[in-house]
Amino acid sequence: MLSAYILPLWQIFLEAPQYPEGLEMKIWLHGITGNVEQINGLNHYIGMKHIIVSEFLEFKVLPYIFGFLIVIGLVASLISSRRLLNIWFCLLLIFAVAGFIDFYLWEYNYGHNLDPRAAIKVDGMSYQPPLIGYKQLLNFLAGSFPAIGGLIVGLAGLIVAGVVLYEHRLKKSLQ
Amino acid sequence: MKLNYQPALLFTALTALTFTACKPGKVSQATDEDAAKKVYVAPGKYDELYMFASGGFSGQVASYGIPSGRMLKVIPVFSQNAENGYGYSEETKPMLNTSHGFVPWDDTHHPELSKTNGEDDGRWLFINANNTPRIARLNLATFKTDEILELPNVGGNHASPFCTENTEYVVGNTRFSIPLDAAKNVSIADYKKQFKGAATFIKVDKNSGKMNIAFQLVIPGFNYDLAHAGKGPSHDWIFFTCYNTEQANTLLEVNASQRDKDFIMAVNWKKAEELIGQGKGSKVPAKYAHNVWDEKTHSASSTMMNEVTMLDVQKYPGLIYYIPCPKSPHGVDVEPNGELFVASGKLAAVIPVFSFKKMLKAIEGKQYDGDFDGIPVLKYNAVLEGEVEKPGLGPLHTEFDGQGYAYTSMFVSSEIVKWKIATREIIDRIPTYYSIGHLSVPGGDSRKPYGKYVIALNKITKDRYLPTGPELTQSAQLIDITGNKMKLLLDFPTIGEPHYAQTIPAEKIQKNSVKFFKLEENNHTYATKAEKDARVIRKGNRVDIYMTAIRSHLAPDNIEGIKMGDEVYFHVTNLEQDWDVPHGFAVKGSNNAELLIMPGETATLKWNPDRSGIFPFYCTDFCSALHQEMSGYVRVSDQGSTIPISYKIGDNPLAKK
Numbered sequence: 001m002l003s004a005y006i007l008p009l010w011q012i013f014l015e016a017p018q019y020p021e022g023l024e025m026k027i028w029l030h031g032i033t034g035n036v037e038q039i040n041g042l043n044h045y046i047g048m049k050h051i052i053v054s055e056f057l058e059f060k061v062l063p064y065i066f067g068f069l070i071v072i073g074l075v076a077s078l079i080s081s082r083r084l085l086n087i088w089f090c091l092l093l094i095f096a097v098a099g100f101i102d103f104y105l106w107e108y109n110y111g112h113n114l115d116p117r118a119a120i121k122v123d124g125m126s127y128q129p130p131l132i133g134y135k136q137l138l139n140f141l142a143g144s145f146p147a148i149g150g151l152i153v154g155l156a157g158l159i160v161a162g163v164v165l166y167e168h169r170l171k172k173s174l175q
Numbered sequence: 176m177k178l179n180y181q182p183a184l185l186f187t188a189l190t191a192l193t194f195t196a197c198k199p200g201k202v203s204q205a206t207d208e209d210a211a212k213k214v215y216v217a218p219g220k221y222d223e224l225y226m227f228a229s230g231g232f233s234g235q236v237a238s239y240g241i242p243s244g245r246m247l248k249v250i251p252v253f254s255q256n257a258e259n260g261y262g263y264s265e266e267t268k269p270m271l272n273t274s275h276g277f278v279p280w281d282d283t284h285h286p287e288l289s290k291t292n293g294e295d296d297g298r299w300l301f302i303n304a305n306n307t308p309r310i311a312r313l314n315l316a317t318f319k320t321d322e323i324l325e326l327p328n329v330g331g332n333h334a335s336p337f338c339t340e341n342t343e344y345v346v347g348n349t350r351f352s353i354p355l356d357a358a359k360n361v362s363i364a365d366y367k368k369q370f371k372g373a374a375t376f377i378k379v380d381k382n383s384g385k386m387n388i389a390f391q392l393v394i395p396g397f398n399y400d401l402a403h404a405g406k407g408p409s410h411d412w413i414f415f416t417c418y419n420t421e422q423a424n425t426l427l428e429v430n431a432s433q434r435d436k437d438f439i440m441a442v443n444w445k446k447a448e449e450l451i452g453q454g455k456g457s458k459v460p461a462k463y464a465h466n467v468w469d470e471k472t473h474s475a476s477s478t479m480m481n482e483v484t485m486l487d488v489q490k491y492p493g494l495i496y497y498i499p500c501p502k503s504p505h506g507v508d509v510e511p512n513g514e515l516f517v518a519s520g521k522l523a524a525v526i527p528v529f530s531f532k533k534m535l536k537a538i539e540g541k542q543y544d545g546d547f548d549g550i551p552v553l554k555y556n557a558v559l560e561g562e563v564e565k566p567g568l569g570p571l572h573t574e575f576d577g578q579g580y581a582y583t584s585m586f587v588s589s590e591i592v593k594w595k596i597a598t599r600e601i602i603d604r605i606p607t608y609y610s611i612g613h614l615s616v617p618g619g620d621s622r623k624p625y626g627k628y629v630i631a632l633n634k635i636t637k638d639r640y641l642p643t644g645p646e647l648t649q650s651a652q653l654i655d656i657t658g659n660k661m662k663l664l665l666d667f668p669t670i671g672e673p674h675y676a677q678t679i680p681a682e683k684i685q686k687n688s689v690k691f692f693k694l695e696e697n698n699h700t701y702a703t704k705a706e707k708d709a710r711v712i713r714k715g716n717r718v719d720i721y722m723t724a725i726r727s728h729l730a731p732d733n734i735e736g737i738k739m740g741d742e743v744y745f746h747v748t749n750l751e752q753d754w755d756v757p758h759g760f761a762v763k764g765s766n767n768a769e770l771l772i773m774p775g776e777t778a779t780l781k782w783n784p785d786r787s788g789i790f791p792f793y794c795t796d797f798c799s800a801l802h803q804e805m806s807g808y809v810r811v812s813d814q815g816s817t818i819p820i821s822y823k824i825g826d827n828p829l830a831k832k
Contacts, residue, residue, distance in 0.1 A: 021754075035753075037752055038752070041726060041751070041753070044726075045799075045801070119727075119800075120800070
């Protein structure tokens with residue numbers, strides 16, 4: 001899970017006829033990198049708000065929340081407490097679900113909250129990128145997938161889930 | 176009756192056919208069936224090589240993809256280029272400054288790729304201006320002209336800009352000898368006494384490429400035509416050809432073609448460098464411009480230099496030797512190993528091949544055939560390795576394929592002749608359409624030729640293309656040299672006269688190509704890095720408009736308070752930070768060109784309004800879906816008007832940054 005500090009968690013990429021090389025945004029614990037400026041430049045046609053990293057509270061608190069989770073995990077393994085392990089797993093789960101909800105809300109907000117004076121207006125069209133997977137947004141094909149850091153964290157979560165399950169069975173069989 | 180008549184008819188027909196088939200001098204022109212396949216570069220695929228060809232009298236350089244022959248870009252060098260504002264914008268005007276003032280045109284001849292260890296390194300391209308003698312250095316990462324250096328004391332900078340093995344120097348030399356600048360006003364009839372050559376050695380900074388005249392060698396007043404530096408064993412030497420050793424000053428066509436042999440001038444540049452290092456040169460007043468482009472300020476500056484170091488070669492024996500060479504030699508070319516050099520007398524019936532080893536021996540043994548103005552003339556036979564017999568008519572230039580073969584262009588007989596360097600036997604010949612001048616084998620003048628093709632750079636096209644009135648297209652031809660027989664693959668049109676070209680594998684250039692300029696590194700005095708900083712400032716009758724361009728608006732786009740008699744400067748900064756999003760700028764009635772501004776760049780258009788009224792301005796490069804909307808108005812009022820400067824752009828909540 002420490003890898004999340006040095007690897008991106010999520011990526012959104014855009015492809016269009018004029019952008020065969022693609023544009024991408026990488027979401028980290030502490031911010032967004034990639035072609036943010038170009039994407040902002042293009043989004044002004046449809047009246048989407050500028051993505052300004054400093055306006056996201058998430059990136060200020062995420063590194064701490066994540067650190068807190070890591071500490072609990074480490075403590076759980078150090079004192080070999082099954083109860084703490086279960087708590088940790090629950091926290092991770094809540095964190096993941098809350099994270100996805102938050103991500104979805106942001107996407108919804110950007111995709112729907114469009115300036116009424118935008119140059120390009122297509123009736124009934126919103127520009128919310130997919131939570132995960134591909135979606136065609138006018139001339140752009142948008143893709144949203146976990147990045148390497150996200151995959152590692154996901155894998156770690158699965159391992160924890162496995163361990164919790166295994167411990168649970170072990171406990172049952174011992175009884 | 177009928178029976179007698181028929182055989183007679185048959186006989187006549189057969190005779191006619193035989194005569195037609197045997198008509199001498201016509202070589203059938205055929206391209207291979209697979210020629211199309213060899214030059215076809217599928218849509219979206221890249222060419223294998225870049226060819227950089229001079230634009231001749233266009234004054235520019237053009238780059239082409241090989242083998243397709245597709246033109247990629249014209250790089251403005253010595254001529255104003257209204258298409259992108261080169262030589263019109265305030266930033267680029269100083270590039271065309273000379274000691275004669277602003278010169279809007281020139282004649283480019285020889286592109287020369289910079290070299291490291293005798294190989295093309297893909298960093299810079301040098302090119303000469305023939306008319307107002309200058310040398311330019313082009314940056315092959317940006318495809319822009321980075322530097323132009325004027326050459327004093329030179330008339331017709333033709334033997335230029337050939338570089339030494341590690342680009343220690345590029346040279347320039349006079350094709351039309353003139354009295355040295357200090358002598359000024361002398362009679363043309365005093366040619367022999369007063370007219371001099373000035374072999375110019377320009378030091379090139381290893382890292383930045385910056386050029387400076389290191390020294391000029393004062394030499395007899397001939398017409399110095401071309402040059403090539405040695406390599407490997409001949410590293411320390413450079414060879415120039417010269418004609419008009421008759422020193423005629425009128426009707427050169429006849430009077431400069433009288434002597435049986437003219438000269439190759441061999442210069443020991445290493446020795447000259449040492450002498451200069453020892454302070455043997457003398458500082459001579461000279462006026463010449465040195466123009467440098469700064470990639471960070473996106474502006475050129477022009478400095479007028481006032482002194483040059485000269486070395487009188489007669490005082491220093493061992494610096495220069497003349498080698499006799501038949502009939503008005505044109506090209507001199509050094510084979511990849513650096514041991515043999517080939518000279519082509521354009522009116523000669525043979526191609527002499529000289530040996531560097533033999534030259535050193537002849538110098539050592541003082542095998543002289545007299546001297547010219549105190550410069551020893553070596554014995555022809557003492558330096559000669561051998562002659563290529565009956566090569567064709569009008570041999571001009573030779574390039575090499577690295578496989579032991581040489582290719583010589585024949586202007587008069589309009590063909591390329593392939594011959595074996597070791598034996599000097601002719602292997603093959605192929606016609607060119609028509610009258611080939613230079614020819615280009617990729618890396619063909621380097622230590623490691625890439626080979627594969629030879630490109631014929633022709634002077635005449637006549638019937639090769641659809642006619643376009645009296646002025647026809649110029650053209651080059653691509654020829655396959657991978658087999659024993661040369662095969663014509665493709666004719667392709669070029670800009671100006673494709674006087675000479677150098678060709679280099681694409682990967683050496685492509686990997687360095689800049690996509691856009693970083694806005695944060697833009698140090699232009701009038702840069703506007705954010706739309707909120709766009710403004711208009713009046714100082715007396717000078718009005719500076721700090722304008723930004725981003726898809727799809729110019730800011731400010733409503734400007735008032737300009738008055739007749741004002742000098743208006745539009746400083747437009749392209750705020751885009753993306754690949755291939757230039758913006759253009761033009762204003763109605765401007766007696767100037769447009770601006771074409773690359774992402775991250777600032778460019779300035781000077782405008783003197785000629786009447787009061789409303790003037791639209793707009794983006795000229797189709798940039799986006801709302802390009803047509805990228806426009807604005809500037810209001811010009813009468814001189815006495817009291818309307819204050821004001822400017823605005825509509826509220827754009829999405830561009831608040």
